[in-house]
Amino acid sequence: xxxxxxxxxxxxxxxxxxxxxxxxxxxxxxxxxxxxxxxxxxxxxxxxxxxxxxxxxxxxxxxxxxxxxxxxxxxxxxxxxxxxxxxxxxxxxxxxxxxxxxxxxx
Numbered sequence: 001x002x003x004x005x006x007x008x009x010x011x012x013x014x015x016x017x018x019x020x021x022x023x024x025x026x027x028x029x030x031x032x033x034x035x036x037x038x039x040x041x042x043x044x045x046x047x048x049x050x051x052x053x054x055x056x057x058x059x060x061x062x063x064x065x066x067x068x069x070x071x072x073x074x075x076x077x078x079x080x081x082x083x084x085x086x087x088x089x090x091x092x093x094x095x096x097x098x099x100x101x102x103x104x105x106x
Contacts, residue, residue, distance in 0.1 A: 007087060008034065015080050025070050031063045032056035050100035057088055064088075 012034055032055070041049065064081050 008084075011080060011083055011087070015077070018077055018080065025067065027066065027070060029063045029066050029070075030059065032059045046100070050095065053091070053095060053100070057092060060084070061088055 041052075044052070064085060068078065068081060
């Protein structure tokens with residue numbers, strides 16, 4: 001998971017850089033908070049951690065879909081979104097492989 005956290009941070013920085021000049025979206029998009037309070041995280045039981053991750057995954061996947069519909073022709077930006085979607089698929093597989101079940105409604 002550390003690798004995915006590092007990769008996600010890198011992609012987040014790249015998107016922030018791109019968006020300084022060309023990310024005017026016609027509608028607001030809600031994304032999960034990317035900051036992690038590791039002491040609080042470690043204190044959570046496994047089912048709560050899984051619920052938090054699944055919830056963030058779901059919110060991020062919806063946000064990516066919204067952005068893709070709003071900016072279908074922005075190639076470099078779309079490439080970054082595709083990279084994020086790939087990370088999301090990988091993380092979902094890791095969660096499933098560890099029996100970290102999806103919370104109800106996610």
